[in-house]
Amino acid sequence: NQRSLQNFISKTFQKRKMAHTRISMYLPPNINPAQADIAYGCWALPKLNKELQSEDLQTRQKALMALCDLMHDPEYVYEAVDIGCLESLTALLKDSDTLVRIKTTEVLCIMANHNVGRTSFLEHDIILALSFLLNDPYSACRENLHQVYKQLAQLPEGARGIINSGLIPSLVWKLPREEEDIQELILDTLAPCLQEDATEALASRAVPFLKQKLLSDNANIRSKAARVLTAISIPLEGKNQVKQHDVIPILVHLLKDQEPEVQANAAGALMNAAVTTEGKYTALDADAIEPLLMLLHSPVTKVRLNATKALTMLAEAPEGRKRLQTQVGTFRVLELDNNVTVRRAAQIAIKVIEWKP
Template identity: 75%
Template sequence: MAHARISMYMPPDIDPTKAAIAYGCRALPKLNEELRSETLLTRQKALVALCDLMHDPEYVYEAINIGCLESLKALLMDDDNLVRIKTTEVLYIMATHNIGRTGFLQHGVIIALSFLLNDFQTVCRENLHQAYKHLAQLPEGARGIVNSGLIPSLVQKLQVEEEHIQEIILDTLAPCLQEDATEALKSQAVPCFKEKLLSGNPQIRSKAARALIAISIPLEGKNQVWENEVIPILVDLLSDPEDEVQANAAGALMHATVTTEGKYAALDADAIKPLLELLCSTPTVKVCLNATKALTMLAEAPEGRMLLQSHVPTFRLLQMHRNEAIQRAAQIAIKVIEWKP
């Protein structure tokens, strides 16, 4: 005779928002079919399930091979907010893997994502910028973003986006500008970065200074930094309470002071004193190295060389630093300071 018994085991963990995942090799093909379903709930559940699977690079590899990227690109245009949000989330997770970034370049995902730059769903925009940020970590990815003509749009979005998204955009722009800063310079990126240097958010100040390092690599970038009077602000940031802000400000000055105009703009802003203070305040390796190189640039001007001659002992101490890069930078600084015409 049958008896009613209560099981001692917990009920199965079933998520009603997630599609049931098929067994073994059928898992991703089935989800890919469901991504193309005309039923909204089916598409939503498939995307939620896919978000979990894409944390594994092996699944990312398989998803790309069976055509999931094409399905996801189509879903970026979906009218449903949740579908677009979860689609950008899937792509963002895929972009955290090298195989995913490579797949983006091969399947035209960069342009497909760009159509959501003006999406009214903040989460959509945040996810797509996260995807771009991770893609830009790959040199080919940074070039892909540049070659897609997206730099002017990213610079424009930097001025209007929410603060936490601005941080992500700056992270994307820095490696892209190292590849090619031409479009950014044409898009008034330097005045935009200048404004961000004055932000109350230390992360934005630091990342804006890092972007200025990248945009100052070409001569035109150095000239624009000087013409837009960014150098005095960078000098002020040498006294910022955040080490990373100090380091990136010193790095930007190092590039901007390669030109004669940049050197004298920095000297007029009394850059030598705060740079020397950084050397004497037990800084991080990055702060010390960038400050030493910036001072070397200033020592190439006769006025700078004269001001630094009494501080040669400070650089001699740096020659005994545990970091070899700092040792070499200090040695070069001493040679420049002690050079006699």
């Protein structure tokens, strides 16, 4: 028995001597030291909301980092609104720390991607709260807030909320002064807002600013500026200002742009501007008919549609109708277009062109 015990001890010692470090097949846990620990289950958001109100800067920062991850889930967005996170985030928009302001606007930006977030913003007056950061010295903060405005403007009530908050003059004034990425966001916000009401934009000299953007080297800015001009020229005052500021010749030039979206939006703006008699003759003097006829052969439906409607406006003038009478065959082809809206527009164009007093 004693000999067996000695053999056992000897073998055990040999095994320990031969032991080596084993590397696990599994990755280590992903621990972010800059992010707050998320509590389990239903305690997650209440704990983070409490930390958002902490007097300790690092605690607030970590809580915001964690919220950025959670807010991608619409269920968490709903719960966050329900427990009062929006009130905490609104207070943090005025925080003296740059990172806190940036991450707060980022959280709101993520929430704005969900319908529940957008509707909650309208109920909690987030539009006005964000407006205090329009002049924030950090572009990341401003870009996030303009992303929120862009998302809100997609809803009719959101566009009206921006208008009713008196922000249109500020957005117009910011347009030529911001970085290009932010300019695009502002234009995306203005277009649906001005479809609701263009009064404040017209009073803020928006048309000259938009005219300048039509000449941009950035195709996205040219396209979005033309889209905003389409909206701002819906009321009569907008049509008159487009004519007065010599925007129509630039729109005619953009009909030859390489980008289909620029062509489509330029044709749309030209269509609205040509509703008035002065607009019609200004477009005719700028030789708008030929480039518009070229766009009727575009593979892009929106381009064909807007070009057809713009030519219909020009055909209402005797000179325009006379020049288009030889092009009726082109419109006959469009009557067979795959898109029903284009077919209908072509039928109206033919009626106007063939009309005789």
